[in-house]
Amino acid sequence: MKHKKGNFWSMKNKLISSLMSICLIPLIIFSLITYFKSAGIVEKNFKRSSQEILNQVSSRLDNYFIAIKNPINLLSENSNFKDIYKDINNETVVRSQLQKLESLDKDILGVYFGTESGKFINYPEQAMSSDYNHKIRPWYKSAVDKKGEVIITDVYIDATTGKLVVTLAKAVENEGNVIGVIGADLSLDGLTESISSTVIGQTGYIYIATKEGNMVIHKNKDxxxxxxxxxxxxxxxxxxxxxxxxxxxxxxxxxxxxxxxNDITGWKIFSGLNATEITKDTNAIIKVMGLIMLIVLVISIAVALFISKGILKNLNKLKEGFSKAAKGDLSTDIEINSKDEFEEIGEYFNYMINNISNLISNVKKSSNIALQTSSQLASMSEETSASLGEASNAVNEIAQGGTRQAQNALNCVDNMEDLSNRLNNVSNSTMELSNTSDSTKNLSVDGIDMVKTLIEKSMRSKEASIQVGEIVIDVNENMEKINKISETIASITEQTNLLSLNASIEAARAGEAGKGFAIVAEEIRKLADESSKSTEEIKKIIGEIKDKSNIAVNAIEDTKDIVEEQEVAVSKTEKIFNSITNQVMNLIEKIKEIEEDTIDISGRKDAVLTEIEEISSISEETASASEEVSAATQEITGSMAEFTKCADELQNTVEELETEIGKFKIKQQ
Structure with a gap:
């Protein structure tokens, strides 16, 4: 496992980041809320203070123009103006009144009174051009249109002074008729200086424009x-x-x-201010909050480093422990004395390592046992395979011996039948031989059952071989007796032959009287010769039977030895199977006693024939059973080969497990 150095996502960085976030995020949120609140309050205060200033400026405008409008209103109601046509002295009074109006304010550039009849009086007196017609001027028309009101004209540049000027004018009426219009040209220089000098904050100022967008007052005169x-x-x-x-x-x-x-003039009064001046206070708040955040950041980092030091110390212990455990070292313990969850984690880690160590130890012991067991199984399977091979060979030999024995028995039967026929011809008391044989039980297809069957058949073959041996010995003894009887018959035959010879001689001597007797004697002689020949054949047959009986006895002895060797091999096989299957079942059951219904030999010939036929039947069954056992043994051998392969694979697996377990280092107990 690769470990990255300087990992940004290390626990230390996470703790510092977390604590910084816990400290800074609420502070940032609070700062933003404070900033926007402060900005809103500052903007609201600016609006409120500006509104107050604008109200003051508007009031100043109102007062400024009202101070001019009131005298104009008074003059418009003055009888001298209304009755200017009735008395010539009224014109003098009008001039005097206009002079007083002009002297009311230094910003009044001039006052005048123009009548409907075309008369135009002004102060300071100034000669007007011959084509000057006041009645077509905007101030005159507006005043006539708005009778009863003091109108204020748009701002314009005075042609004489070049100053920015407005005109205040009001129509003079008499009994509903317009007599003329009183007007006053008012310079805005003083008002501009007065209002434009008004300072709002550090950079703010007042500027005024007409509702049509003509700038009236601004600190920049351009x-x-x-x-x-x-x-x-x-x-x-x-x-x-x-x-x-x-x-x-x-x-x-x-x-x-x-x-x-402004209500009077309709002008729009503006209070302008640089936005930075408003945000200056809020910027100061931001700076203070930034400084506080910086201090909190430093403190949070210091606290995080202090807290993370202890946590990282415990984490490093856990990390080291887990690293050793990951590499297979299970002998390590972690000691944490923090009185918190890390101590519990350390205890749980130690408990886990101890459990894993015990588990590995137990697995190691079990693997050792499995390795030994697999080795023993492999060895036992090899031995069993070898024993099965030997048993198979022995069974094959038994089968071959049984076949030969059956063939010999058949030969004996043929000979005995021939002998019986001949003896029946001689003694007229031949008894038929009866074949009675009991079939053996079918051998099981299963390997173990086949072994049991093999044991059973081997025991029966052994006992039958013993019985056959005994019978053959008895037959040999009977053959000896038959031989003696044959010799006796031969002796009798010789004597009969001699008697017939003597009878022939005597018959010859008797002549015709003994001729019939001679014929009888000749027949007796022929019969004696035939009996002699039969006796010789019987001796020959008995000799052959004796030889074959001896061969059968030797074969039975060999079979007995093979059966004993087979018993030893099967006994070994049984022990091996019992060891492999943990004594699941006994490979060899108690050999059932073979119940043989034997019939007393009614006659020596019949007894010999019956026993030989039984030997033949048992030999055939033994040969058949041996072949079946041989086939089953071959199947078992194949199974044992597969079992040996599995045992080898198990041994290899256990050895690999031993190698893997050997990578772990556990505590010595």
């Missing part, structure tokens, strides 16, 4: 009497509302402006 305000982004909003607050960019600076309409 903008006065221009429509620069109509080119600003906020103008469309401002011209349609009586008051409000707007944000805009002017001359590359972000600005904030509060505006309000």
């Amino acid at each position: 903008y006065i009497n221009t429509d620069i305000i109509t080119k600003q982004s906020y103008w469309d909003e401002a011209k349609n509302k009586s008051e409000g607050i707007v944000k805009y960019t002017f001359e590359g600076q972000d600005k904030l402006a509060v505006y309000k309409d």
Whole structure:
């Protein structure tokens, strides 16, 4: 496993990041809330203070124009103006009144009174051009249109002084008829200086524009009497509302402006201020909060380092323990004395390592036992395979011997039948030989059952061989007796032959009287010769039977030895199977006693024939059973080969398990 150095996602960095987040996120959120709240409060305060200033400026405008409008109102009601046509002295009074009006304020550039009849009186007196017609002037028309009101004209540049001027005018009526219009040209220089000098904050100022967008008052005189305000982004909003607050960019600076309409003039009064001045306070808050966050950051890092030191110490112990355990070292213990969850984790780790160590130890013991067992199984399977091979060979030999024995028995039967026929011809008391044989039980297809069957058949073959041996010995003894009887018959035959010879001689001597006797004697002689010949044949047959009986006895002895060797091999096989299958079943059951219904030999010939036929039958069954056992043994041998292969594979697996377990280092108990 590869470990990356300087991993950003290490526990130390996570702890520092977490503590910093816990400390800074609420502080950042609080700072943002404070900032936006403060910005809102500052903006609200700016709006409120600006509204107050605008109200003051609007009041100043109102007072400024009312101070001019009131005298004009008074003059418009003056009888001298109304009755200017009735008395010539009234014109003098009108001039005097206009002079007084002009002297009321230094910003009044001139006052005048123009009548409907075309008379035009002004102060300071100034000769007007011959084509001058006051009645077509805007101030005159507006005043006539709005009778009863003091109108204020749009701002314009005075042709004489070049100053920015507005005109206040009111129609003079007498009994509903317009007599003329009183007007006063009012310079805005003083008002501009007075209002433009008003400072709002550090960079703020007041500027005023008409509702048509003509700049009336501005600290920058280049903008006065221009429509620069109509080119600003906020103008469309401002011209349609009586008051409000707007944000805009002017001359590359972000600005904030509060505006309000003046009721008397209809002008729009603006209070402009650089946005940075408003955000200055909030920026100060941001700086303070930034400083606080920096301090908190340093403190949180220090606290995180202090806290993480103990945690990382315990984590490093756990990491080291887990690293050793991952490499197979299960002998390590972790000692943590932190009185917290790390101590519990350490205890659980030690408990886990102890359990794993015990498990590995037990697995190691079990693998050792399995290795030994697999070795023993492999060895036993090899021995069993070898024993099965020997047993198979022995069974094959038994089968061959049984076959030969059966053939010999058949030969004996043929000979005995021939002998019986001959003896029947001699003694007329031949008894038929009867074949009675009991079939042996079918051998099981299963390997173990076949072994049991082999044992059973081997025991029966052994006992039958013993009985056959005994019978053959008895037959030999009977053959000896038959031989003696044959010799006796031969002797009798010789004597009969001699007697017949003597009878023939005597018959010859008797002549014709003994001729019939001679014929009888000749027949007796022939019979004696035949009996002699039969006796010789019987002796010959008995000799052959004796020889074959001896061969059968030797074969039975060999069979007995083979059966004994087979018993030893089968006994070994049984022990091996019992060891492999943990004594699941005994390979060899108690050999059942063979119940043989033997019939006493009614006659020596019949007894010999019956025993030989039984020998033949048993030999055939033994040969058949041996072949079946041989086939089963071959199957078992094949199974044992597969078993040996599995045992070898088990041994290899256990050895691999031993190798893997050997990689673990466990505590010595």
